[in-house]
Amino acid sequence: MIICIGAGPGDIGYLPRRSADLIANADVVAGFNAVIDVVRPLIPDSAQVIQMGYRDQVAQLDEVAKLHHAGKNCVVVFMGDIHFSGFQYLERVERACGHPVETMPGLSSAQVLASRAKVCFDETTFITFHRRGDLTPFKRHLVHVLQDQRNAIVIPCPWDEARSFMPWHIAAYLLENGIPADQQVEVWENLTRGEAEWHGTLAECAEHRCSDMSIMLIRTKTPMASQIEPSHLPTPEQAQ
Known part of the structure; x- marks a missing residue:
């Protein structure tokens, strides 16, 4: 076996x-x-x-x-x-x-991040740059994901300095390709092992440095509205 x-x-x-x-x-x-x-x-x-x-x-x-x-x-x-x-x-x-x-299968850092950050995978796209070969199609896909108003969980490419695509590289690329500078970003390091979390804008992320053990969440600017049925509880005004 x-x-x-x-x-x-x-x-x-x-x-x-x-x-x-x-x-x-x-x-x-x-x-x-x-x-x-x-x-x-x-x-x-x-x-x-x-x-x-x-x-x-x-x-x-x-x-x-x-x-x-x-x-x-x-x-x-x-x-x-x-x-x-x-x-x-x-x-x-x-x-x-x-x-x-x-x-x-096992549990991925992307799943842990979704739990920490309270995002739903139905409304989120996962993209990894931790791979060999041409990253260009995956970079374009990330731009389209954000243009489509979805969250993105992103694993950077850290191991090769000649082709690294770390969070600050990713942020700079997205800014160059028209993603708004005020888009909200989180970078989490060492998930499950003494986590460090950073929150800021895409523009600020382009200047932020972090370790190889990092994963990104880029939040959509227009979160999907709740699709559950309206609450039947009275509002405070109705209760009066």
């Missing part, structure tokens, strides 16, 4: 029980260094741990695939939820194995 699991937003307390059981019963646990550090208390002493970074991930996943084909129970651990920012990594796992693999 080989299965890919989402390990949540950096706090083992957010790991689903089924995922914890899979790790506890694995012969092999693999993942990026930071993710392995999160789940290490659950890894049995008998398990082989394969850690990797961006530069050696292909070679290390080839080693995981060999162990899988040798009959070992292998778990590959992703940060957050696999299908939020990990889809390219999932593609690498499947390429190494030569076949589709089972996935177990």
Whole structure:
């Protein structure tokens, strides 16, 4: 068996029980260094741990695939939820194995942010720039999302200085493409691990610096009106 699991937003307390059981019963646990550090208390002493970074991930996943084909129970651990920012990594796992693999979803920082900031995903679009390849289509999509009067939850692209697209880069890009300077923005850092939150305008965000462990919420200027039925309780004036 080989299965890919989402390990949540950096706090083992957010790991689903089924995922914890899979790790506890694995012969092999693999993942990026930071993710392995999160789940290490659950890894049995008998398990082989394969850690990797961006530069050696292909070679290390080839080693995981060999162990899988040798009959070992292998778990590959992703940060957050696999299908939020990990889809390219999932593609690498499947390429190494030569076949589709089972996935177990996890809790994403985007979901935690939606809870903290009290925004509804029905009225919000999620976009991640934490990916390889051309970011241009996703940048254009973000502009259209805001023009369509929707909230946007955005994961920046931090790891490569040559192509980083951090919150201040994102704000500058949106200003250049006609999004109003007074659009309200929040930047949250280290969700679930001593959170720091920043609130301001898009123009102010272009000057704000934050860490790699950040996620943005850009609020719509025209929130959707409530669509629940009117309250039947009397107003204070009616009660008099």
